[in-house]
Amino acid sequence: MGTLKRTKISDILSQPVIGEQVNIKGWVRTFRSNRFIAINDGSTINNLQAVVDFENFDEALLRRINTGACVSVIGKLVESQGKGQQVEVVVDELDVIGDADAEKYPLQPKKHSLEFLREKAHLRVRTSTFGAIYRIRHAMIFAVHKFFTEKGFYNVHTPIITGSDAEGAGEMFRVTTLDPTNPPKTEEGEVNYKEDFFGKETNLTVSGQLEVETAALALGEVYTFGPTFRAENSNTSRHLAEFWMIEPEMAFYNINDNMDLAEEFVKYLAKYALENCKEDLDFLNKRGIDEDKQKPQNERNELSLLERLEFVANNEFVRITYTEAIDILKNSKPNKKKKFQYLIEDWGADLQSEHERFLVEKHFKKPVILYNYPKNIKAFYMRANDDDKTVAAMDVLFPGIGEIIGGSQREERYDVLKARVDEMGIPEEDLWWYLELRKYGSAPHSGFGLGFERWMQFVTGMTNIRDVIPFPRTPDNAEF
Incomplete structure (x- = not known):
């Protein structure tokens, strides 16, 4: 094989120089008529066609050009004679870098179900759909850091191993080095964690x-972007046991400042995707429209994927209190006609995604931010409002998904926070340092959390959260 340096397919297609000798390396998608090789190298959703004059090549070599094989091609870039591509490569030199058994390779050129592809998660990124998802995922990671850096925030790495339960949910994975069959015991017969690696x-x-x-x-203004874990035994299309969270936290921000930042942030991400992921989004948009056609009329999306992104990028978000939302939902047609799975009867109800989506998609036809929730359904650290019934919490609601961001102004008053911790029966020794922050130069502060995979579902149109993370971790599944 010649010494010509490899060029990425994305570079060739963005600035094609007709007549130029190029070296492309990638994976065979199809090989038709013993003549046309469709090659993809992951740099773009588009394949580049290599045209082989089979008389110039050994038959044994051509037999190795199977779907999934990795090849290197050197040849001249010419204007394409066929439909669907502007340029193609007329092959002078051809080499198979890595063979793929034609009969055993699982990703044959046909439509595969997403369930099947989850079983082949080590290979599924080679499909057009998952290649697009991975590239968009990278673009969104970059956009998150770009947004916060441009606003003067600092990225902070918080611990993955912790001694406290931030949400009070109790569904956590234990980290231990103790012998599971014979752990050390206390005199009371309980496991003695003092002898564990961390002494607790x-x-x-x-x-x-x-x-x-x-x-x-x-x-002042900081954010985390790291892995988080929930041992919730939930096998739904919205839950993972391992996922990534973006959590900004800002001193001197009240609940209104917090809502302003959340709205600005998701609009920025939506616009960034529309401007920088055009080809991948166009592909996923068409995929979503085709899928919708297979569904019954009442289950179809009212807006296409691109329309949903524009909907977020270009609309002012509606802001209403939880109390106002309950009144709207209580008097809504689906509630009165008992169409909601969870009927809204009284103030204090925990809203479900069907209620959140009704507010966004049917009632306001805009993204919605709800704030001032009942304190009984929210976390201990949210700032108590003067009515003693509600806290300064806020949720951002999106079309097709419901809640995508949850946040609040934090309780900065030591006495109020301590009373709340006691009231909820949270062990003070686990949170001594958190309480102490309120003793030494406390200040009003706010923050929110955006589950990155939930955002990825929104930006790709994938309905199952397992399809937007490379290796999903769910109950009974830690394959790969």
């Missing part, structure tokens, strides 16, 4: 929020 019981974190508040009360 520890878990994988459910959120970096509590720890990142320490940085906000010193650096």
Whole structure:
């Protein structure tokens, strides 16, 4: 094989130089008529066609050009004679870098179900759909850091192993080095965690929020972007046991400042995707429209994927209190006609995604931010309002998904927070440092959390959260 340096297919297609000798390397998608090789190298959703004059090549070599094989091609870039591509490569030199058994390779050029592809998660990124998802995922990671950096925020790494339960949910993965069959015991017969690696019981974190508040009360505006873990035995299309969270925390922000930032943030991400992921989004948009055609009329999306992104990028978000939302829902047609799965009867009800989506898609036809929730359905650290019934919490609601962001102004008053911790029966020794922050130079502060995979579902139109993370971790599944 010649020494010509490899060029990415994305570079060739964005600035094609007709007549140029190029070297492309990638994976065979199809090989038709012993003549046309469709090659993809992952740099773009588009394949580049290589045209082989089979008389110039050994038959044994051509037999190795199977779907899934990795090849290197050197040849001249010419204007394409066929439909569907502007340019193609007329092959002078051809080499198979890695063979793929034609009969055993699982991803044949046909439509595969998403369930099947989850079983082949080590290979599924080679499909057009998952290639697009991975590239968009990278673009969104970059956009998150770009947004916060441009606003003067500092990125903080919070611990993955923690001794506290930030959400009070109790569904955490234990981290231990003790012998599971014969752990050391206390005199009372309980497991003696004093002999464990950390000298206490520890878990994988459910959120970096509590720890990142320490940085906000010193650096002003900070954010985490890290892995979080929930041992919730939930096998739904919306839950993962391992996922990534973006959690900004800002000193001197009240609930209104918090809502402003959340709205600005998701609009920025939506616009960034529309401007920088055009080809991948066009592909996923068409995929979504085709899928919708297979569904019954009442289950179809009213807006296409691109329309949903524009809907978020270009609409002012509606802001209403939880109390106003309950009144709207209580008097709504689906509630009166008992169409909601969970009927809204009284103030204090925990809203479900069907209610959130009704507000966004049917009632306001805009993204919605709900705020001032009942304190009984929210976390201990949210700032108590003067009515003693509600807290300064806020949720951002999106079409097709419901809640995508949850946040609040934090309780900065030591006495109020301590009373709330006692009231909820949370062990004070686990949170001594969090309470102490309120003793030494406390300040009003706010923050929110955006589950990155939930955002990825929104931006790709994928209905199952397992399809927007490379290797999903769910109950009974830690394959790969």
